[in-house]
Amino acid sequence: MTTPARLEVRHLIRSFDRLRVVNDVSFRIEAGEVACLLGPSGCGKSTILRIVAGVDMQDSGSIHVDGRLVCDTQFRIPPERRAIGMMFQDFALFPHLPVSENVAFGLPGGHAAHRDRVAELLDRVRMSRHRDSFPHELSGGEQQRIALARALAPRPRVLLMDEPFSGLDERLRDGIRDDTLSLLKDEGTAVLLVTHEPVEAMRMADQILLMRAGRIVQQGAPYNLYNAPVDRQAAAFFSDIN
Ligand code: ADP
Ligand code: MG
Numbered sequence: 001m002t003t004p005a006r007l008e009v010r011h012l013i014r015s016f017d018r019l020r021v022v023n024d025v026s027f028r029i030e031a032g033e034v035a036c037l038l039g040p041s042g043c044g045k046s047t048i049l050r051i052v053a054g055v056d057m058q059d060s061g062s063i064h065v066d067g068r069l070v071c072d073t074q075f076r077i078p079p080e081r082r083a084i085g086m087m088f089q090d091f092a093l094f095p096h097l098p099v100s101e102n103v104a105f106g107l108p109g110g111h112a113a114h115r116d117r118v119a120e121l122l123d124r125v126r127m128s129r130h131r132d133s134f135p136h137e138l139s140g141g142e143q144q145r146i147a148l149a150r151a152l153a154p155r156p157r158v159l160l161m162d163e164p165f166s167g168l169d170e171r172l173r174d175g176i177r178d179d180t181l182s183l184l185k186d187e188g189t190a191v192l193l194v195t196h197e198p199v200e201a202m203r204m205a206d207q208i209l210l211m212r213a214g215r216i217v218q219q220g221a222p223y224n225l226y227n228a229p230v231d232r233q234a235a236a237f238f239s240d241i242n
Helices: 045-053 099-103 115-124 140-152 170-187 198-204 222-227 232-239
Strands: 007-016 019-029 034-038 060-065 068-071 084-087 158-162 190-195 207-212 215-220
Touching (some): 019 060, 019 190, 045 158, 084 140, 099 115, 140 158, 190 198, 207 222, 215 222
Parallel strands (some): 034 207, 158 190
Antiparallel strands (some): 060 068
């Protein structure tokens, strides 16, 4: 028997007002792997993430973590018991809590009960000296680091990231992408990262899931999509990368 994937999505379908925005999407992600859902705005990427997180519900299809059913049309584990973490585009830090309490937010007992884990993560994102700062005292890049530490603190089996770098200054992005990737690899979590930027997917992904109008039109290693695009449209999408 083969080992179950860390995350497996099977035949996911979701419609809004009779428009199928997610149209029979299937994929699997292994532990330690970063998969990028890549496609233009409106193709259904965030909808897939919301369904996997459990804040939206599919019309059909199923989601499995480590081979265990998390959600289908008859059965549903609530979001907080899925061991799935989520990192949002706007970071969504709690403004009234210092950095250390933000990072500890998902841990039972909070900072007092998890000093070592919080210290380890703050050190890892190079934010130890900002432990007692509040979010408004930090730059965008620093807030991103704290949001990443917070998402990883409870050791989620799967981490979902929706356009996590899009709010950041262009000049900072490459460095933050590299730092983020190295932390994700050290933690060994499976990552599903949404982006509309081919460069970001090429840089971060082990596996690219190329989407168009609700469907995955091609999936594979970045090198394969770049060298053997499925059609002219896919070729054009990757053409301005060098
Ligand atoms: P992406 O993240 O790829 O930009 P989304 O998943 O956010 O795309 O949206 C896909 C499509 O579904 C869009 O046409 C969007 O307008 C539509 N959509 C998303 N959420 C809803 C909703 N709650 N109600 C109606 N339409 C929605
Ligand atoms: Mg989106």
